[in-house]
Amino acid sequence: MSITTRRGDRGTTTLYGESRRRRKDAQRIVAIGDVDELNSHLGLVASLLPRRDRKIKNLVLEVQKTLFEIGAELATPPRRKPLFSIDTKKVRELERLLDDLEGSLFWPGLFILPGGHPAAAEAHVARSVCRRAERELVRLSRQEKVNPQVLKYINRLSDFLFVVARTINKKAKIKETTWAGKRG
Structure with a gap:
């Protein structure tokens, strides 16, 4: 079996368990x-972390698993019950972390x-991508039903990634650069 099917060559794809083709630029x-x-990007964060930083690496891995669950939920047509679904427990767990x-x-x-340590800088990139994903999910939620817990999780995740970046810099003993803006 090959990963290449050529069925998407005309700019369409399908959701899980669905035969209807959807445009690849559709909001979902x-x-x-x-x-x-x-x-x-989180995979890159984990790969840039020093070996000794198992705690952050494990936290990033858990978030990656949850993002796969979110992806699976989003890839399920709205009328079908998803195999995975994010609940309030996942949101609370992220808030606790x-x-x-x-x-x-x-x-x-x-x-x-x-900036700072390469893993911290990449965590900041991931945070920015997370915010874009959140904007696209909000846009989707105005067109179709989206699990509100997915929206909450992604919203908390951008804050989490900011704190992860800062934690990486702290552990690496790298002074962060601050900005206060020009006054006057």
């Missing part, structure tokens, strides 16, 4: 693609510029 497909791109990491960080009261 765009949102699925953004979630997939986010997951790929966010609170745990955030509690160990100093907040300078200024904007923090993306």
